[in-house]
Amino acid sequence: MLSEERHVEPSDQSALTQPAAGRLVSPDIRDEFGLETLDMNMGPQHPAMHGLLRLILELDGETVVRCDPVMGYLHRCQEKIAENRMYPAVIPLTDRLDYFANMHNEHGYCLAVEDLLGVEIPPRAEYIRVLMCELMRLASHIPSVGFLMLELGAFTPILYSFRERERIQTIFEAVTGARMMFHYIRIGGVKADLPEDIPQKIWDYIESLESNFQRDFVDFIQGNEIFISRTRGIAKMTQEKAIEMGVTGPGLRGTGVDFDIRRDYPYSIYPELDFDVITDTEGDVAASYRVRIAECLQSIRMIKQCLEKMPEGEVMGDTGRRIRPAEGEGFGRVESPRGEYTVHVVSDGTDIPYRVHYRDPSFCNMQLLQEMVPGHYLPDIMPIMGLVDPVSGGWDK
């Protein structure tokens, strides 16, 4: 029932020419009947595709021989627009990048500009930032699991995951004023302090999530036979391969590489928090699902610590009325739900950035498709998209 080792190493060229487990037509038969491979476009508007992505597929029977992702259908020139705006006015733009990790985008950009300015952030602002970022991670990881299941044909988990996401968004709305495009983390701190009743609301929500989490996202999914047979051994990659491809985030940690920006290149108050970096050994789609689920529990742990330890005080540092950094470069690295998100800001001494560059994990993880999809069946593309978990606004910028 549970298929073991369905995956064929894509680097192994013999797998593409020899009939492996009845999947590929043997070259003799192909020549005899004049069979050819079939070119097919998947997307850009496809009901199961994550956003606007087009895959050019070459099919041999039902097996994918070649897969080329084509990006650019949602390109908005974010980096160029940022070169014509003042430093604070770029923050609302970063919200529009990876729209499932808006807080992390803002945080990364603000860290880069603060690196340029050398401004000191009040401790309460740091705690609020981390609290919001971890809530955002929950609001991103839980729907990721739902999307993975949706792509496998199960509709119910997406409803449960969006129920949780909507509740988190209601908290965000009370704190920031918007459900998705927050514009909350600012250069030097955060926009405003938490409303009085919000810490209690977050605590209550986290408690209720903890009580539901095991039932709705672990028991419900993990033991399901269809889920196991369709994710185990799919897109199985080695640690070397993952590092070579520049994968970050749950996909990398699923292979067993112990790498997390929050711990290895600490920023904000992460050194003060007690959390584990989750790794798995399998390196397939099921492993990335398990990593995401375990990271949600770690986020819950961190949110509780933030609420307990949160100091009183100011939430905005002294940046001056006009933000005009000296010439130089600033970096901000954050661990977004999809992997490493880096912002590089170059200043030429004016109040408008000279260059803003975003290294978005959605874009960099996309390379996996080209390497991992060949050798799999056509329907296995969707679970692999669940592993990569790209967001349209992230890869196109």
Added chain:
Amino acid sequence: MPQVGQGILKGMGITLKHMFGKKITRMYPEYKRDLPERSRGMLTVDMDRCIACLQCMRVCPDHCISIEQTKRDADGSGKAKPYAIGFVIDDSRCMYCSLCVEVCPVNCIYHTEEFEAQAYNRLELARQFGERPVDPTVDPRPTVKKKPKSAKAAADGDATKKAPPKKAPRKKEEAAS
């Protein structure tokens, strides 16, 4: 194999439990939930308080606010002060970033709880607040001017002179190190 289908049956049991639980969906147009205090809806202006300082127009990243300024003795003090005779907010451009609200010194521009903006064409979304309508299609700040690099450069250089070509910042770092 006796264990086949057990996971699926367990999942079915969980969905069945949810079926009898509390419903979380709401019928939106009939039921509207209360918005929080900080909710950022469509912008509006209290023209009686506006002092026509043009700060909101300057700070708006999307150039969605246009103000036509004139001088008028509005409060009867015998002194002509800046007065916003025309004020337009183009909602088709606004991205609700709240920068104008934060910069306003007299708190006359603020977010309402309205969020249902729909119209048959873009010009309907430009809402006029002043006595005299302002053309929303004209960009209030068409060009972006970069300031000179430092106060010294501003003192030395002529205002009309073209800014010196940008130096790569990396070079300076290397020289410093």
